[in-house]
Amino acid sequence: MLQLDFMTVLFTGAIALLCWYFFKTNANHGKLPPCPLKPWPLVGNIFQMGADSRAQFKAWHKQCGDLFSIYFGSTVVVVVNGFKTYREVFMTKGAVTSDRPDMFFNQAIGMSHRGLAFTSGAVWREHRYTAHQILKEFGMGTNLLAEKITEEVICYVNTLAEKKGKPVDPQHFTYVSVSNIIGSIIFGRRFSYDDPRFKKTVKSIKTVAECAGMAGAVNFLPILKYLPGDIFKAKAIKVSYLNVKNLLAEMIFEVEGKGDNNPKEVENGNYIFSYRDKQRKKTQSRKATSLDDEHLLKSTIDLFGAGTETVSSTIVWCLLFILHTPSVQTKIHEELDREVGQGRQPIMEDQARLPYLNTVIKETQRLSSVVPFSVMHKTSEEIKIGDFVIPNDTILIPNLDSVLHDPEIWGSDAEVFNPERFLDKDGNVIHREEFIPYSMGPRICLGDAMAKIELFLFLSFMFQRFQFVARDPLHPPTLKPNIGFTSVPTAFEIICVDRFK
Numbered sequence: 058m059l060q061l062d063f064m065t066v067l068f069t070g071a072i073a074l075l076c077w078y079f080f081k082t083n084a085n086h087g088k089l090p091p092c093p094l095k096p097w098p099l100v101g102n103i104f105q106m107g108a109d110s111r112a113q114f115k116a117w118h119k120q121c122g123d124l125f126s127i128y129f130g131s132t133v134v135v136v137v138n139g140f141k142t143y144r145e146v147f148m149t150k151g152a153v154t155s156d157r158p159d160m161f162f163n164q165a166i167g168m169s170h171r172g173l174a175f176t177s178g179a180v181w182r183e184h185r186y187t188a189h190q191i192l193k194e195f196g197m198g199t200n201l202l203a204e205k206i207t208e209e210v211i212c213y214v215n216t217l218a219e220k221k222g223k224p225v226d227p228q229h230f231t232y233v234s235v236s237n238i239i240g241s242i243i244f245g246r247r248f249s250y251d252d253p254r255f256k257k258t259v260k261s262i263k264t265v266a267e268c269a270g271m272a273g274a275v276n277f278l279p280i281l282k283y284l285p286g287d288i289f290k291a292k293a294i295k296v297s298y299l300n301v302k303n304l305l306a307e308m309i310f311e312v313e314g315k316g317d318n319n320p321k322e323v324e325n326g327n328y329i330f331s332y333r334d335k336q337r338k339k340t341q342s343r344k345a346t347s348l349d350d351e352h353l354l355k356s357t358i359d360l361f362g363a364g365t366e367t368v369s370s371t372i373v374w375c376l377l378f379i380l381h382t383p384s385v386q387t388k389i390h391e392e393l394d395r396e397v398g399q400g401r402q403p404i405m406e407d408q409a410r411l412p413y414l415n416t417v418i419k420e421t422q423r424l425s426s427v428v429p430f431s432v433m434h435k436t437s438e439e440i441k442i443g444d445f446v447i448p449n450d451t452i453l454i455p456n457l458d459s460v461l462h463d464p465e466i467w468g469s470d471a472e473v474f475n476p477e478r479f480l481d482k483d484g485n486v487i488h489r490e491e492f493i494p495y496s497m498g499p500r501i502c503l504g505d506a507m508a509k510i511e512l513f514l515f516l517s518f519m520f521q522r523f524q525f526v527a528r529d530p531l532h533p534p535t536l537k538p539n540i541g542f543t544s545v546p547t548a549f550e551i552i553c554v555d556r557f558k
């Protein structure tokens with residue numbers, strides 16, 4: 058009897074849950090952007106996405122228009138497509154579309170609502186402003202930072218040259234070198250490529266980025282993380298992200314301990330000391346501030362995460378595109394030999410003299426679209442876009458891919474690598490407003506100026522020194538990406554022929 062009662066309660070509960078779910082997923086449909094497919098009970102559209110989320114979003118964009126809704130579990134998420142709508146949502150209405158939803162990997166390390174890239178409101182504004190000030194002090198957009206980057210690029214190019222034409226995995230070297238630049242800003246010094254702690258940090262950050270795509274569903278259906286076998290990579294992310302947290306906490310502690318007794322370190326400057334300096338000044342003048350130990354630690358994790366894979370993958374995509382279109386490499390070499398030569402190192406001032414290389418960088422960023430879905434945003438007020446109403450607290454996916462690959466903007470060859478599309482008939486670089494690899498609005502990439510310097514210096518040094526050749530030139534490596542947080546080329550090897558020999 059007791060058992061029957063229990064079954065009845067269970068059955069009634071299940072029916073009530075389903076009714077609630079159907080009510081929730083169908084409510085508001087008159088105002089919300091359309092949903093391309095009827096969501097399944099409890100899981101929503103998660104398992105209707107197909108393996109290739111880019112192609113799926115492209116098809117749904119075509120089917121539904123610039124705005125469509127999908128359900129992750131019972132949570133509605135609005136996907137924003139197309140340049141004009143993207144600009145309206147994230148720029149015109151940026152004041153109320155710039156919050157971030159809480160994400161499971163931040164929860165997993167006990168750092169929700171901490172730091173720079175995943176906070177909202179007053180904490181985010183204070184940390185964004187602080188980070189911007191610090192990077193400006195270090196010369197973001199000026200020669201000081203360029204000097205730091207040049208120092209790293211020289212080590213990187215020499216390491217490639219030491220391979221003496223043997224095939225190398227460019228992703229590994231580029232990733233390590235680019236993360237060293239962030240490391241040198243945060244800690245005030247570069248690390249040797251063999252430093253075990255640095256190697257472990259880099260490896261762990263990479264694992265988090267790689268697994269993030271699979272783990273996306275866990276944000277909405279936390280139960281998935283308990284499935285056996287770690288199908289959704291939730292456990293892998295937690296372990297690696299905890300590694301990153303602990304390693305960076307340890308390094309911050311050391312820098313602060315050393316710094317107290319070492320004025321030279323303070324003089325040279327690093328992110329940690331500048332942050333502490335600003336924190337101290339605010340506290341001393343009794344200004345309310347959110348700057349503290351936990352936010353500092355999470356800001357450094359965010360900077361490593363945001364500033365490594367984006368830049369390194371762009372560099373590696375450039376190599377891959379070049380292997381598929383060798384004539385582009387010939388033109389880069391001609392321009393570099395003519396404008397810089399081989400007798401001196403490239404400098405930032407050369408950028409204006411190298412329009413072709415600049416178009417190669419732009420076209421690489423456009424076609425690779427390394428952050429295809431940007432980072433999720435959330436509304437902080439109800440917004441109206443055309444006939445649609447998006448409620449307060451709704452998660453938004455900024456589909457950057459839909460802008461960077463739109464044939465109506467870039468032409469029918471939008472899927473082809475063609476740097477000339479950014480060149481006018483007089484050989485000058487064309488600046489298109491639709492070229493938005495760093496997104497737009499209040500949440501635009503904080504490191505865009507730094508990324509531009511990195512991309513120019515890495516690629517100008519690399520092409521000055523090497524001719525890049527595929528292991529099998531008739532069959533260059535696949536262009537198929539691996540999509541995690543970013544779009545990363547499938548691993549491949551390349552031969553770097555030294556042009557100085």
Ligand code: HEM
Binds near residue numbers: 371428499503508
């Ligand atoms: C090719 C290189 C890069 C690309 C394509 C890129 C792209 C992006 C994109 C699309 C976003 C999300 C914007 C949004 O939410 O709407 C972002 C955010 C961010 N990026 Fe970058 N990024 C690059 C390099 C860097 C570098 C080098 C740094 C480090 C200094 C950096 C730091 C950040 C930070 C801190 C955020 C979060 C900003 C916030 O939430 O307010 N990025 N980036």
